[in-house]
Amino acid sequence: MFSSNQTPSRQQKDTVRNVEATGVFCWQLATYALREAVNITAEQVPYGVDEFDRAGLEKEYSTVLATPVPMVKASPIKFECEYYTTLRLPGNPPMGSADVVVGKVVGIHIDEGVLTDDGKIDVSKTQPIARCGYYDYAVVRETFQMIVPGGTKDTLYGMEGSVRKHKAAREAGRRMGVSAEDEQGPP
Structure with missing residues (x-):
């Protein structure tokens, strides 16, 4: 899933419009190394502007979906998804609502360089970023484990x-x- 703010005029952003029209999308992990490009692609631009070009991102294309979808080549983890639904959360004008797009993962691409010796994703190697609110973001560089007690x-x-x-x-x-x-x- 991913979320996308609607425009101040309550219009959906291009990504959501395209996903709903085509029924497919690709999700890619937003990393610290890609943070500036992530920020550039968040800007509201006229429909049809290629965000990959604007952000200087190299494309590669999905291999599982019936309709090829561009993916961020530099992202270490990418999911090819079939669209399931959109949940619209109300906003407070002048900001529009937020669209939460949910899909079913049908293809997974993981750069082997971010895997551990036993084949798990090493989150510290990917350094994902997360929006925390306001203009603040966090980067994950360290993880720890907690196993649920009493689980089967x-x-x-x-x-x-x-x-x-x-x-x-x-x-x-x-x-x-x-x-x-x-x-x-x-x-």
């Missing part, structure tokens, strides 16, 4: 995001006649 292996594998471990736990449970949800303990 199946639940914990699902929260970890390990498809392989999650599937293996379900299969092992089926073979033993026990659901993976019944097994307690950390992964």
Whole structure:
């Protein structure tokens, strides 16, 4: 998902209009290295202006979607998405409402340089940025783990995001006649 402020005249930004018209979009991780380009692409410009060109971003194109969609080549993580819905949150004039666009991920592109030795994303290597409010942003350079107490292996594998471990736990449970949800303990 992503969100986009509407214009002061309560018009949707081009990105939201294009997503709703085509039914597809690509999401890319906004990183500290890309912060200036992210800011440039937030500017309200006339419909049809190529934000990639304005921000000096190199494009590459989606490979899974039926309609090719440009992606930010320099972003280390990119998702190809099929449009699901738009949630419009009311604003306070003169600022328009915010559109929250939700999609289903059908293709994933991850730069191997941001992975750990065991194949997980090392968030400190990606240095994602997040808007905090006002004109303030944060950059993530350090992470820590907290495992939910009392979670089942199946639940914990699902929260970890390990498809392989999650599937293996379900299969092992089926073979033993026990659901993976019944097994307690950390992964």
